[in-house]
Amino acid sequence: MLKIKIFTINFLISFIIVLLSVTVIAAPDLSLIYVIQQGDTLSEIAAEYDVDINKLKAVNNISNKANIKMGDELIIPQEKSEKSKNKKKLLFKEFNSTKEELSFTINTHYAARINPGHQAPNIDKIPEDKIINYYVGPGDTLYDLARDFSTTIGTILALNNRENSFLRSGERIRLPINNLTSHQILNQRVSKQELDLLARAVYGESRGEPYAGQVAVAAVIINRVLSHQFPDTFAEVIYQGGQFSAVSDGQINLSPNQTAYRAAREALNGSDPTNGALYFYNPKTATRVSFFKGRRVVTKIGDHVFVE
Template sequence: MKNKNIFIPNLMIFLIILLFSTAAYSAPSLSLIYVIQQGDTLSEIAAEYEVDLNQLKTENNISNEASIRMGDELVIPQNNKENRETEKKGKKKLFTEYKAQKNKLTFAINTHYAARINPGQQAPDIDKIPEDKIIDYYVGPGDTLYDLARDFSTSIGTILALNDKENSFLRTGEKIRLPIHNLTSHQILNQRVSKQELDLLARAIYGESRGEPYVGQVAVAAVIINRVLSRQFPDTFAQVIYQSGQFSAVSDGQINLTPNQTAYRAAREALNGSDPTNGALYFYNPRTATRVSFFRGRRVITEIGDHVFVE
C-alpha cells in the first residue's frame, strides 16, 4: 500500500508534465510577412525589423535587391527580442481569433500562422490572373496559407483576395481557389495529379523497371511525365500509359501488379521535378526490344541500368 501511495502522486506529476509538454508542442508557429510598399528598400526593411540584411535575403531567396516589387511579400526572420515580442502578440491574437471561431474550423496541431503586415493595405491585383490559371484546391490536413503560397509561387495576400478571406484560418476539406499562373507546366501537373494517377504511374514504374537501380526507376517515371507534358503525346497519364504498343508492362499485364514503396517514391520524386534523362521521351532495353530500328537516328541522351533513354 505504501508503494501504491507513492506511485499515484508520481503518476500525477508525470501526467501534468506530459500535458504541459504537449501544450507547448502543439502551439502554432508564427511568421511575420511584410508587404513591400512603394519606395521600400531591403536595407530599410532590415533596419526597421532589426534583422540582418543577408539573412533577410537568404530567407526570401533574393539575390538581386533591385528585383523586389511593391506588393511582394517578405518573410521577416524571428531572431531578436523585438520580433519575439511581436510574435507573442501575434500568437495571443491567434488564440483570441481561434476562440471566436472554434465552432467554424478545424484547429491543427503545429499550425503555421502568418501575421501579415501591410501598412498601405493595397490589395493584390488579382484581375490580371486569367480564370483558366486558377484551380479549385481542397485543403488537406496540415495545409496553411503560408505553405500554399510557397508551393504555388504566389503570395498569402493573393490567396486571401482570391477567396475573399480576412484571416489565414483553413478547414480541412475546405475548397479554395489557388493561382497557377506562376508555375511551370511540370509544377502544375504535380499540383493536379490525383491519387489514382499516382497509383497508375507507380504501377507503370514497377512493371517496367522494378529490377533497375532506383535512379533508373525515376528515369522511367520522368519519361512518362515528359510524354504527358509533350504535344506529341496524349495529355493524361492513363492515355499515355495505355497508348497502344508503347509500354511492355501494359502488353504483358505487369501493369496490374501491386507496386512497392520504391516505385511510389520514384513516382513522387519525378513529379517533384527530378529527371535523370534530361527530357527523354523514349526508353528501351537493347537486349530485349523488338523494334530497335525505331530508335535509330534518335539522339541517345543517357544510359541507366539496362535502359537507353532517347529523344
Template sequence: MLFKQMMIAAITIACSLTFSSQVFAQNNAHTVQKGESLYIIANQYGISIDQLKAMNNIEKNEIYSGEQLKLPVTPDESGKDLLARLVEAEAKGESYAGKVAVATVVLNRVSSDQYPDSIYGVIYDGYQFSPVLNGTINQPASEESKRAVEEALNYQGYDNESLFFYNPDKATSEFLSDQEVTTVIGNHVFLR
C-alpha cells in the same frame, strides 16, 4: 440474375468515375493573364519559378499576357500509384536513376501533344508498355519506385525530353533506331 446485373452496373459506374477522374485530373497549361508574373503563377500551382521557367524554356523573367505556359503534370494519388506500378514493372532490377527516367518518359508523354494528356491515357495507350499487356502493372509498387515517381514529378522541365525507352537486349525497333538517344541508364536506352 437481377443482383448480378446490378453488380455489373455498379462496377461499370465505379470504373467510369475512376477512369474519368484520372483522365481529367491533369491541367498542364496556364494562359498568362494581364498583371501576372512568373512568381504569381508558380505560387498558384505550388511549383518553383525555376521549374516553371525550365518547363517553358524561359531564360529571362519576362512573360506576356495571352502566352500559354506549360505546367508540370500533377497527378492525384491514383495517378501516382499507377505510375509507380508501371515503374516497378518496367524497371525492376534497374537503378534508382533508371526508375526516375522511366517515370520521366511517361510524364514527358503526358506533356507532349503526341500522346494522351493523362498518366492513365499514356500508360494504357495501345501496346506501349509490356506490363499492361502481361498484367504486371497490377502488382504493387516498391517504396523505391514510389520515391522515383516523386523525384520525376519534381524533375519535370529539367530532363532531356525523352519520350521513349527500351532494352536493346530484349527488343528491337526500326522506329526507335531512328530516334535521338538522350541517355543510357543501366539496360535501358532513352530517346526523343
C-alpha cells in the same frame, strides 16, 4: 480529511486546466510575413522588427544586389527569446479576438500576414482556366503555397476574398497557375490514383534498374503526358496499345515498392535524367528495335536506351 481531499482534487483540476491553456496558446508556430509598401527599404524593415538585416536577407534568399518591390512578401525571422515568445502570444491573442472564430491545431505551422490593409493585387487579368481548386493539406501555409505556385500571398488572399492568412486542413481554396510551367501544373494537379498508377508503371517496367533509371522511366511517361504527340492523362498514356510491356504482360498490376513511389515523385518534381526523351527500350529484349532506328539516342541508363 474530506475537505483536504476535495481541495486537493480541485487544485489538481485547476492546475491541469491552466497547463492545457498555456500549452494551446504556445502551441501554434507562427511566421510573420510582411507585405512591402511603397518606399520601404530592407534596412527600415529590419529596424522596425528588430532583426538583423543579413538574417532578413538570408531567410528570404535576397542577394545584396536584389531590389525589393511593393507587394512582395518577406518572412520576418523570429528569435527564440522570451521577447519573441511574448510577441507571438500577443499576435495569437489579437487574432483570436477577431470577429471570426479561429481554431488552432497543436504543433502546426501558421503564417500571419502583417499589413492586412494593404491594397489587394489586381486579379482580373488571371483567366479562369488558369485557376485551380486546391484542398489544403496538413501543414500547408499561405507562404508555402505562394512559393510553390510562383505567386504572392496577396494574390491568394484576393482570389479567395479573405483577409486573414489562416488555413484549415481540408478546406478548398483557389490558386493561380498562370506563373507555372506545364510540368509544375501537372505536379500540382496529379491525384493519388495517378501517382499510384505512375509508381506501378515504374515498378513494372524498371524495378531491376538503377534508381536513376527508374526516375528516367517515370520522366518518359510524364514527358508523353505533356507532349502533343500523346494523350494527356497518365491512364491514357500508360494503357495506350502496344506502348509498355508491363501493361501487356500484366506487371502493371503488381504492388509497387517505396523506391518506385520515390522515383515517381522525384520525376513529378522535375527530375528528368533523359532530358525530354519520349521512348525507352531494352535492346536485349525489345521486339521492335527497328522502330527506334533513326531516332536520336539521348542516354543509356542500366539496360534501357532512351531516345527522342
